[in-house]
Amino acid sequence: ESLKTRAAQAQLAALAPDLLLVVAYGLILPRGVLAIPRHGCWNVHASLLPRWRGAAPIQRALLAGDTQTGVCLMQMEAGLDTGPVLLTRRTPIIAEDTGGSLHDRLAALGGEVLGIGLARLLAGTLPAAQTQATAGVSYAHKLDKAEAVLDFSKPAIELQRQVRAFDPWPVAAAEIAGERVRVWRAQALPASTATAGTAPGGMLGATRAGIDLATAAGVLRVTELQRAGARRISAADYLNARPELRARR
Known part of the structure; x- marks a missing residue:
């Protein structure tokens, strides 16, 4: 329920993880958690960062009339989806797309990009993470x-x-x-x-x-x-x- 307590962080540290993976997790990881794995924490995020940081990137892209979106494999840091990007995959948004169809396509792309990232990490060929641009930042607020x-x-x-x-x-x-x-x-x-x-x-x-x-x-x-x-x-x-x-x- 929370990773803020010392007990929860101690339990996680006892596993001595090489890497933590986050997908569609609605909370920000505390700095103490980010520091535990020796390769840090990765997040699979369903947008082309820095556009649509936040909770509902799929729906916000559709509402805005975006013509493309994608998935970013990101090295997590303390901010909300602000970390540098390791890998990106893009997909067009077609006229028939709904929140559901786009979610499913991005989920598949997310699995692809994560698999590639893990394989490159094991092989020692992972590209250097790219700092997100300061221009074009937008936030995908939670749906109401x-x-x-x-x-x-x-x-x-x-x-x-x-x-x-x-x-x-x-x-x-x-x-x-x-x-x-x-x-x-x-x-x-x-x-x-x-x-x-x-x-x-x-x-x-x-x-x-x-x-x-x-x-x-x-x-x-x-x-x-x-x-x-x-x-x-x-x-x-x-x-x-x-x-x-x-x-x-």
């Missing part, structure tokens, strides 16, 4: 469930990113024609003359293709959603349950 509520006073493209980033947790939420639902899939569409005069969040149309909602800029088409206490369904199935909405064209 309140962030999942879609604010239609924002542009549609930002809301689409929210939906993708918060899948599978905490899942985007919105109100559609008076009903609160979870939104699993949505697409940003350009504005048209039909959107003029409709307040953000107002319904513009409801067809089997999706439910179109007005935003500050553009249209958000919801294509997969979930009612309270029910399973995920397509927009077409949702309209079967709420046929009164289908007349809104």
Whole structure:
């Protein structure tokens, strides 16, 4: 539960570790722990440092509209993800990526980069750690469930990113024609003359293709959603349950 106590650090030191490995650990290691292994402590971090230091780098990259991300194998120091980087692997962020799909791809890359780092350490060919740049630093603050509520006073493209980033947790939420639902899939569409005069969040149309909602800029088409206490369904199935909405064209 904590590595701050003398007893915990003594127990760890008694193992005489060569190296400590940290992956998705939510606490900062105390200086006393960092000094225990003879090769120090490594962290596998799911971003291209110094961008997105902190707790939620995967989701923050999606929310920001980043086009690429990756994994860094980092030599840990006292700061929050500030240590020098040993190895890096990159991957593009594609239009279909969600928080879940990107997590899984980065997990695989993390395993790769860690395996390479360990092999090079054993062979004595580990490259010198590179100090992180001082420019481009950003922090990936921990996710809050309140962030999942879609604010239609924002542009549609930002809301689409929210939906993708918060899948599978905490899942985007919105109100559609008076009903609160979870939104699993949505697409940003350009504005048209039909959107003029409709307040953000107002319904513009409801067809089997999706439910179109007005935003500050553009249209958000919801294509997969979930009612309270029910399973995920397509927009077409949702309209079967709420046929009164289908007349809104």
